[in-house]
Structure formats: structure tokens, C-alpha cells
Amino acid sequence: MLTLSQLAALGLAVSSLCSATPEAAGQSLIANSTIVPSEAAARKNAFAIFNSLHSALRQWGSSLNHNGMSLFLVIIPPGVVLHHGTHSPIPPKGPEWLAFEIEHAEQFARARHKFPPPSSPGSEPGGRPGVSPGPPPFPNAKDEQHPFPFPPAISSKDHLPHPKPWTKVGGEEESHGYLHTYRTIAPLPLLYLDGTSAGNTPQGTLDTQDFLLRLNRTADIMDEWGRARELCDLVTAWGLSGVIRMEAGFEVILCDFKDPAIKFDGARQRPDAKFERPPGPPGSGRQDEGEQVRIFEYMRAVARRYDGIGSGRANIDWRAVVSALWYDVDVVWERGMPRLSGLTDEQLKGLRSRIEELVRKRGSGAETESGIDWQAVVDMIVARYAERLQVMVQDESLLQLIRVEVSSLLDTYIDYGEKDEGFSAAMARCAKMYTSPLTLTTLEDHAILAAVETVTFAICTALFDVRKLVVENEDADEAAVEKAKQVVKNLMQKLGWTTFKKCTPGCGYGEVCFIPMWPFGDRDSYKKPNCRNATTITRGWWENSYWDWMFPRKPPSDGEGSRKGLERGNAGNL
Structure with missing residues (x-):
């Protein structure tokens, strides 16, 4: 299998040959550009890439x-x-x-x-x-x-204009x-x-x-x-x-x-x-x-x-x-x-x-x-981990429950008959569970793979840390449980999976779990989506709009912005 750098070099070489004719040069500028997918960039933006694949359409x-x-x-x-x-x-x-x-x-x-x-x-x-x-x-x-x-x-909403009459063009009929x-x-x-x-x-x-x-x-x-x-x-x-x-x-x-x-x-x-x-x-x-x-x-x-x-x-x-x-x-x-x-x-x-x-x-x-259907790949990863991570961080989750959850997630990757110092082999199997069978054919495939495996490696690393706290430690106490929960919370913050924000346990008949969808919505519903019915659906849309085109928003007071979001992945959405 060619590496990403080899594929990139091959792609540029082919593009250069194609650009020899005026017709080819007119069709695309890629021959004149050195821009190619980068594994380093994909790893840096891995959590955002993962989420974009999961959310497409x-x-x-x-x-x-x-x-x-x-x-x-x-x-x-x-x-x-x-x-x-x-x-x-x-x-x-x-x-x-x-x-x-x-x-x-x-x-x-x-x-x-x-x-x-x-x-x-x-x-x-x-x-x-x-x-x-x-x-x-x-x-x-x-x-x-x-x-x-x-x-x-x-x-400013203080300068709200008064409605005026309107009429149909050409008459009612x-x-x-x-x-x-x-x-x-x-x-x-x-x-x-x-x-x-x-x-x-x-x-x-x-x-x-x-x-x-x-x-x-x-x-x-x-x-x-x-x-x-x-x-x-x-x-x-x-x-x-x-x-x-x-x-x-x-x-x-x-x-x-x-x-x-x-x-x-x-x-x-x-x-x-x-x-x-x-x-x-x-x-x-x-x-x-x-x-x-x-x-x-x-x-x-x-x-x-x-x-x-x-x-x-x-x-x-x-x-x-x-x-x-x-x-x-x-x-x-x-x-x-x-x-x-x-x-x-x-x-x-x-x-x-x-x-x-x-x-x-x-x-x-x-x-x-x-x-490769990359959305199907990330869907399987989210389906395997999302709910279990949420269960482990609940206030009522006790030592035995966390032990059961983390063991059920990781035991499949552990070979108890081999000597695996630090569970490095098990962690590699965990990180590559859903990607090892894939055949990569494009430059973009290699970049996406780097992003997806960066995410899965972060998941597996955190879970093995939890395992060490509550499974390997037979004397684990309440303090160990709290440390384990914090590890999972930090992981969830880094992942920024949008499934974490869905209304729990769900909305009733005649309700929807509401989030801002342009041009509608309020800031509070972005922070915490909530159930709305026909009488409450527009609550907050005017005086607390999420969208800046309505009312300019004051700069964030906590210094959030610029490149801080990069370190947090998409955690700003949690």
C-alpha cells in the first residue's frame, strides 16, 4: 500500500503531465498548486474532521x-x-x-x-x-x-420598527x-x-x-x-x-x-x-x-x-x-x-x-x-462508545457499574494469554478495530484515516486509564471512581460528539428536541437543547437569538475564540 506522501507525489506528477495541454490546464488549477492532504493537519484537526464525517447530511x-x-x-x-x-x-x-x-x-x-x-x-x-x-x-x-x-x-431591539400594512400585487384574485x-x-x-x-x-x-x-x-x-x-x-x-x-x-x-x-x-x-x-x-x-x-x-x-x-x-x-x-x-x-x-x-x-x-x-x-463509506465507519465508533461514556459519568454511577462498562468495552481487545506490557498491543487493536480492514485508494482516504485513528486512539487511551483506576486497582474507592469519571468527562469534552447533546431521556408526543437552526433559535437552546411544543417553540428567538445577523453579540468574556477552539476540538459545542 502506498503511503500518503508517495500518493501525493504521484498525484502531483500526474497532474503536471496533464497540465501540459491547454485543455487540461484550463480544467483545473491543481497542477499549479502544491496543496495536498496532510496527515499532520488531519491529526491536528482530528476531532473536528471526525464530527464533520458523522454529521454530513x-x-x-x-x-x-x-x-x-x-x-x-x-x-x-x-x-x-x-x-x-x-x-x-x-x-x-x-x-x-x-x-x-x-x-x-x-x-x-x-x-x-x-x-x-x-x-x-x-x-x-x-x-x-x-x-x-x-x-x-x-x-x-x-x-x-x-x-x-x-x-x-x-x-438594537430598543429601536424596533412598528409593523405597517402590506397588500397583494395586482389584487387579491x-x-x-x-x-x-x-x-x-x-x-x-x-x-x-x-x-x-x-x-x-x-x-x-x-x-x-x-x-x-x-x-x-x-x-x-x-x-x-x-x-x-x-x-x-x-x-x-x-x-x-x-x-x-x-x-x-x-x-x-x-x-x-x-x-x-x-x-x-x-x-x-x-x-x-x-x-x-x-x-x-x-x-x-x-x-x-x-x-x-x-x-x-x-x-x-x-x-x-x-x-x-x-x-x-x-x-x-x-x-x-x-x-x-x-x-x-x-x-x-x-x-x-x-x-x-x-x-x-x-x-x-x-x-x-x-x-x-x-x-x-x-x-x-x-x-x-x-x-470507503467513512460515515459508516465513524457511526460504528459512535454507536459503540457514546452511550457507555455517558453512563459512566452519571452522578449515580458507582464503582461496580463503571468496572462492568469499561471491562465490556476493552476485554475484547485483550489477549489474556500473551505478555502485553502496558496493554500496548491491546490498545493498538482497540484503536484500529474499525479501520484495519479498509483499503485506502485516495489521498483523502489517508488523511481521513489519520484523523479517525487519532480519535479512536484517544478513546482507547482514556478507557485503559479508567481500567487501571477501577479494575486493576482492587482497592479502588470513591476517590478512584471520581478520578475515573473525570477521565471520561475530559474525553467527552475532547470528542465533542453532538449525540451527547440530545434531549435525555427524550421528548414526549407533541414535542421536539429543539436546537437553533438558522434562522431560528436562542442561545440557551444551543447550550442545552430542550423539549418544545407548539406553545413554546419560539421562546427566546427574539430577545436571545443565537444568530449574530440579528443582534451583534458581545465578545466572549472568557477569552474564548481564536485558536483556543483548536485545542478543544469541537468541545465548544458541549
């Missing part, structure tokens, strides 16, 4: 770790139904937005409205192409894609809302941007789009028109049909609605909504009951995708994956989240060239195997 983890650093080639297979809400029964031309969930698209199936005069220059509604969801909650709301219930981008249905009839290739990449925030959610793909460091965060057009210009040149992103729900930016891989199944007119809003800001608890229920049903539909987009509706091609986290580039960390703001122009171009190289190669049909 999953609403829960992609909401908590909202600054995605990775790009994936994703194929939507034939037979998948997608939805579009708009003001017209006529299919759009594109680029336009399709939702995976009906409730997501329903929010935009509204009559077109005209807005009151803006209260200040530059406050006209922006929005996504063809999206006409009805009136904004307040007259200077920046983005008309969301019909409810978030505030305008103003500097001439405009209605429509829900369009589409289905794929052939594989639909898309570029997936992980994290909350549809979140219009200055917190880093748009970094892969604006900095990396558009090479634009000063893009307006609300410029969805320009963003969609430029992304489509780029990915269609690579042979793709659009982009997958995530906000409160997953969406597809489809570049051309005449794409032969998709078929229009029809449009259904929606009931005309009444836009009478009680006084008070969204999230204040003063919405009418119907609106609260509508919001809750939307959140409930999205929550069903916490653990996956579902039913094979989108499949990752693992041979076309690029992450800034496994390259020697200047990723910076703010509040425990990675940012691309520190990368040089050449580094950004190199990353973009690499994903282009891989997408073009896969799209050409030259390779048919989809590679």
Missing part, C-alpha cells in the same frame, strides 16, 4: 457544528420527490430552490406581496430567486425567503400560493456544502461559498441572488446540476429547471393566508395560535432529519470529498468554530482546484466505485 450535527469546512459530491438517485413553494403555478427557469421536506417548501407557497416603503436606505427585501413568501414580519426585514417569524437586521412537486428521473449530481451553509450569518456559515468557491471576501451575506448565480456558473462548468445546502431543512439550488434529470409533477394552489399579526415581535409569545402551530409543524418535520436526510434520498460519493481541515492551510477558530478567513488566496484556489479535480474525474464516469 444530518440536521442535528450540522446545526450544532454550523461552520462547515467540507465539500462533497452527492448524487440524488431517481425517484426522489422534491418540493418548491412560490406564487405561480408555472415552473421557474432557475436557479431556484427545492426543499426535501413539504413543510419547508410550504413556507414559501404564498401569494406575492408588495412591501411597505423601507424605513431606511438599503433595507429593501432581498431574498432568493423567485421566492415570494408573503409579507416580512417587519418592514425592513432583509431576506424575504422566510415568512416567519424573525426580526429585521437592526442594531390575481396572486396565490402554489406548492410545486418535482421528482428525479435520473441521477442528479450536486455539490454538497456541509454545516449550516444556507445560513445567512457572519459567523462563518458562508465561508465555503463566499471565500472558497466565489473567492469573494466581501460578499453581502444576504446576496442570495448573486450567490446562487455564481455557484451555478461554477458547478455547472464542472458537470453538476446544482448545490445542496442546509438551514432549518435541507435544500437544493437547482441551476436549470429544464435539467433532464428532474420532472415537474404539477402545482397545487394553497389556501390564501391571512396576514393579521398581533402586536409584538416574533418569539414574544404573542403570535396567533395558527402561526405557532405552523412554526411547530415545520420544526417537527425538520427534526425528523436530525439523524439523516432519509431513505437514500442523497448519497455521498466518498471519492470526491475535500475538507480544509486536512490540508496545511490557515484555518482559524472563533468561539470553537473553524473559519476560512485566514486562508490566503492561493490556499483557497488550491482547495477549489482539488474539489474540481475530483468532481470532474468522478463525473466523467472513469471510476464507478464510491469508495
Whole structure:
């Protein structure tokens, strides 16, 4: 098996040969770049890489770790139904937005409205192409894609504007809302941007789009028109049909609605909504009951995708994956989240060239195997350890319980018939349990392996430390138990697994375990997700918003930020 450095050298040599022709040089910049995956970078960012693999195409983890650093080639297979809400029964031309969930698209199936005069220059509604969801909650709301219930981008809630009337364009009878249905009839290739990449925030959610793909460091965060057009210009040149992103729900930016891989199944007119809003800001608890229920049903539909987009509706091609986290580039960390703001122009171009190289190669049909399913690998690791780690740190967990748990986890790796000083052989078997059978074929495979085994080695090291405290020590007492629990707590903090934050023991019927999902949510729910029903779903969204685009947030008082998050992995999410 070739090493990573040998593979890298071979890849650069092949790229140099390919660049000898003008056509090849025009297709990709990778030949002119020295950027290749780095095992050292992968080990340094191992816990964040592990979590990005675990959260890909999953609403829960992609909401908590909202600054995605990775790009994936994703194929939507034939037979998948997608939805579009708009003001017209006529299919759009594109680029336009399709939702995976009906409730997501329903929010935009509204009559077109005209807005009151803006209260200040530059406050006209922006929005996504063809999206006409009805009136904004307040007259200077920046983005008309969301019909409810978030505030305008103003500097202080003390200067809250008063709602003004709004009316339909062309009269009541001439405009209605429509829900369009589409289905794929052939594989639909898309570029997936992980994290909350549809979140219009200055917190880093748009970094892969604006900095990396558009090479634009000063893009307006609300410029969805320009963003969609430029992304489509780029990915269609690579042979793709659009982009997958995530906000409160997953969406597809489809570049051309005449794409032969998709078929229009029809449009259904929606009931005309009444836009009478009680006084008070969204999230204040003063919405009418119907609106609260509508919001809750939307959140409930999205929550069903916490653990996956579902039913094979989108499949990752693992041979076309690029992450800034496994390259020697200047990723910076703010509040425990990675940012691309520190990368040089050449580094950004190199990353973009690499994903282009891989997408073009896969799209050409030259390779048919989809590679190692790395998400399946990390899923098995999380499934084996997550619950047991949580059990061991509970206050009520006593010596005997911890002994049983750690022994059940480690005994399988120990050969009691061999002399294994310090359990070094057993620890190696533990760390490589799920990776030793794998056959690595790409540069990225080697980097991912380095990251995954860094994580598993940390797990196994900590567990053998616990074993030494409570199993090998026959005289273990309460002090030993507390030391063992602290070892496990430190490990969990380092791992930062988003499964640790799920509502325990779970929510009841008519409730969802709520976390901030752009544009909704409050800071308290990010720290501790909680069960919400239709009457409490919007609690805290206005006065305690998690998202910076609403109200600028004060700098963290504990000095958190910059590179401190790097040492903590993704522990800032615990």
C-alpha cells in the first residue's frame, strides 16, 4: 500500500503531465498548486474532521457544528420527490430552490406581496430567486425567503420598527400560493456544502461559498441572488446540476429547471393566508395560535432529519470529498468554530482546484466505485462508545457499574494469554478495530484515516486509564471512581460528539428536541437543547437569538475564540 506522501507525489506528477495541454490546464488549477492532504493537519484537526464525517447530511450535527469546512459530491438517485413553494403555478427557469421536506417548501407557497416603503436606505427585501413568501414580519426585514417569524437586521431591539400594512400585487384574485412537486428521473449530481451553509450569518456559515468557491471576501451575506448565480456558473462548468445546502431543512439550488434529470409533477394552489399579526415581535409569545402551530409543524418535520436526510434520498460519493481541515492551510477558530478567513488566496484556489479535480474525474464516469463509506465507519465508533461514556459519568454511577462498562468495552481487545506490557498491543487493536480492514485508494482516504485513528486512539487511551483506576486497582474507592469519571468527562469534552447533546431521556408526543437552526433559535437552546411544543417553540428567538445577523453579540468574556477552539476540538459545542 502506498503511503500518503508517495500518493501525493504521484498525484502531483500526474497532474503536471496533464497540465501540459491547454485543455487540461484550463480544467483545473491543481497542477499549479502544491496543496495536498496532510496527515499532520488531519491529526491536528482530528476531532473536528471526525464530527464533520458523522454529521454530513444530518440536521442535528450540522446545526450544532454550523461552520462547515467540507465539500462533497452527492448524487440524488431517481425517484426522489422534491418540493418548491412560490406564487405561480408555472415552473421557474432557475436557479431556484427545492426543499426535501413539504413543510419547508410550504413556507414559501404564498401569494406575492408588495412591501411597505423601507424605513431606511438599503433595507429593501432581498431574498432568493423567485421566492415570494408573503409579507416580512417587519418592514425592513432583509431576506424575504422566510415568512416567519424573525426580526429585521437592526442594531438594537430598543429601536424596533412598528409593523405597517402590506397588500397583494395586482389584487387579491390575481396572486396565490402554489406548492410545486418535482421528482428525479435520473441521477442528479450536486455539490454538497456541509454545516449550516444556507445560513445567512457572519459567523462563518458562508465561508465555503463566499471565500472558497466565489473567492469573494466581501460578499453581502444576504446576496442570495448573486450567490446562487455564481455557484451555478461554477458547478455547472464542472458537470453538476446544482448545490445542496442546509438551514432549518435541507435544500437544493437547482441551476436549470429544464435539467433532464428532474420532472415537474404539477402545482397545487394553497389556501390564501391571512396576514393579521398581533402586536409584538416574533418569539414574544404573542403570535396567533395558527402561526405557532405552523412554526411547530415545520420544526417537527425538520427534526425528523436530525439523524439523516432519509431513505437514500442523497448519497455521498466518498471519492470526491475535500475538507480544509486536512490540508496545511490557515484555518482559524472563533468561539470553537473553524473559519476560512485566514486562508490566503492561493490556499483557497488550491482547495477549489482539488474539489474540481475530483468532481470532474468522478463525473466523467472513469471510476464507478464510491469508495470507503467513512460515515459508516465513524457511526460504528459512535454507536459503540457514546452511550457507555455517558453512563459512566452519571452522578449515580458507582464503582461496580463503571468496572462492568469499561471491562465490556476493552476485554475484547485483550489477549489474556500473551505478555502485553502496558496493554500496548491491546490498545493498538482497540484503536484500529474499525479501520484495519479498509483499503485506502485516495489521498483523502489517508488523511481521513489519520484523523479517525487519532480519535479512536484517544478513546482507547482514556478507557485503559479508567481500567487501571477501577479494575486493576482492587482497592479502588470513591476517590478512584471520581478520578475515573473525570477521565471520561475530559474525553467527552475532547470528542465533542453532538449525540451527547440530545434531549435525555427524550421528548414526549407533541414535542421536539429543539436546537437553533438558522434562522431560528436562542442561545440557551444551543447550550442545552430542550423539549418544545407548539406553545413554546419560539421562546427566546427574539430577545436571545443565537444568530449574530440579528443582534451583534458581545465578545466572549472568557477569552474564548481564536485558536483556543483548536485545542478543544469541537468541545465548544458541549
